[in-house]
Amino acid sequence: MPTIQVHLVAADGATTTLSGRTGDSLMETAIAANVSGIEADCGGLMTCATCHVYVREPFAAQLPAPEPDELAMLEFTAAPRSANSRLSCQVALAESLDGLTVDLPDTQH
Ligand code: FES
Numbered sequence: 001m002p003t004i005q006v007h008l009v010a011a012d013g014a015t016t017t018l019s020g021r022t023g024d025s026l027m028e029t030a031i032a033a034n035v036s037g038i039e040a041d042c043g044g045l046m047t048c049a050t051c052h053v054y055v056r057e058p059f060a061a062q063l064p065a066p067e068p069d070e071l072a073m074l075e076f077t078a079a080p081r082s083a084n085s086r087l088s089c090q091v092a093l094a095e096s097l098d099g100l101t102v103d104l105p106d107t108q109h
Pocket residue numbers: 027040041042043044045046047048049050051073087088089090
């Protein structure tokens with residue numbers, strides 16, 4: 001599996017850079033690396049919204065549009081929802097997303 005680099009920027013500005021395998025979700029990549037700021041209580045079943053991230057451009061525009069279930073769950077994020085809010089369990093890593101940068105909300109609960 002090819003790998004790409006992803007950058008997760010915490011609310012305090014600290015950036016964690018990870019190698020992620022294409023096909024894995026951003027959430028899986030962050031959880032495997034124990035990144036604080038991504039909770040993922042439901043394990044990717046799209047029932048918790050504790051994997052909320054804000055995706056920076058140009059990547060936000062490259063992602064497939066959220067499915068209705070993701071949009072519905074985004075109503076329940078602990079931190080304010082923004083136009084670039086996504087559930088990281090629904091962001092599948094792809095070679096075109098190398099350098100993907102997301103901001104982490106200051107809270108997931
Ligand atoms: S991990 Fe629960 S909604 Fe993404």
